[in-house]
Amino acid sequence: MSYTPLDEMPKIRDSLRATFRKGVPRPLAWRRHQLLQLARMMQENSDAFVEALAADLGRPKLESLVAEVCVVIDRAMICAEKLDEWTKPEKVEVPDWQKSWSPTIHKGSKGTVLIISPWNFPLILTFQPLYGAISAGCCAVIKLSEVSANFGALLAKLLPKYLDQSAYRVVLGAVPEITKLLELQWDHIFYTGNGRVARIIAAAAARHLTPITLELGGKSPVIVDGTFDIDLAAKRILWGKSNNAGQMCVSPDYVLVLRELQDKFVAALKAAHDIFYPEGPLNSTSFSRVVSEAHFKRLNGLLSRTKGEIVFGGKTNEKFWFEPTIVKDVADGDSLLEEEIFGPILPVVPVDSVHDAIEFINARDDPLVLYAFTEDLQAKQAIIENTTSGNLVFNDTVQQLSVKELPFGGVGESGYGRQILKYSYEIFTYERSCVDIPKSAEPSLSVRYPPYTQEKVDALSTQLHIKIPDSAPPSGNGYAH
Incomplete structure (x- = not known):
């Protein structure tokens, strides 16, 4: 895979900016066509995308179709259908004396944007922001991860056949290429990846006061009561x-289980594992491999330093296949709790109560997702009220991503900004307030003009005499137990 020449980066950005300023992506019919072309590209090349993802990640066909290819087809078509609704100017309710001003919110396109996508789900995590940018009437440069090289090469070949190259371009490369892109000014940057790189991107964006969206992940815990x-x-x-x-x-990173249930829970994991992979995961066509040698070595390093007990799994091979591995009796300070695992190792941490689980979670960075398996309504309410996470899921994992009407995103160290369908569209638009004040409004405005008399001061400061309701602080500290 050949990388995009560094000296081409400013030219690509400038050509897309010229396209935006000419108004090419402004008509809704143009945007609708690009969205449907995106869906066609997915549909007509589904086998090629599945093969590229298998080459990069060893991923089973079903996972690639369900989690990536089919999702993009569905959501691109929904965006095309919803464009009129989303882009419609919004009238706002105002006091009677301002109604003649026609207060309106217009949805403005931000301009030329940069989308930086990762290697782990390169298709959906490239096109989810892209369909938002297209819907918003923006032009976009897509910087793909060099780690998923087969996907990158395929998309670089296919995208020009389906989308307008004057508005949408693919950039291939590694650190030098992304560094060059970040030297340029963009109207929005959307980054999916890790917190270390996110800080570099945020610092680069700050130099140009560029707004950014960060999708960062983190250690998503699971509570089992x-x-x-x-x-x-x-x-x-x-x-x-x-x-x-x-x-x-959004992978479950570690499990907090009541101490007396740990062995029963681990046995249930083993039973499910044997059903999923009767021939063993290393021989299964229903399991993926670790993406690269570097990540493979990182996972082995974490596992080698754990003080917990490896219950099952842990076997690997030279092609970076790594069995699902369960480690019990993991304690605070263990190697498996240091960083996001991002691999098939599941630490099980015994705790004495749901309250202790909440305290354990709150002592760490806010996760992208908090999972909890409970039918106790008080426990659910305590988790809702006393934890912070980008998303909260009761009694399942990962499936929240299929609810396309809900926003998805992080908080704190797990990122900021929301995406999926309309939320992806809103990332790349801004609310442009507009009023049109007629001559007939002049009588109601005359009080603002000099000379300022006491009568005018009294007329414009009535809030000073409004009765403010009595109030008192609540009893207790507000913490739900």
């Missing part, structure tokens, strides 16, 4: 952890 069917909980957790070999920003 025993009130939900423990066998089903184990099955659903292991499925979420095994998807893409755990290389997913």
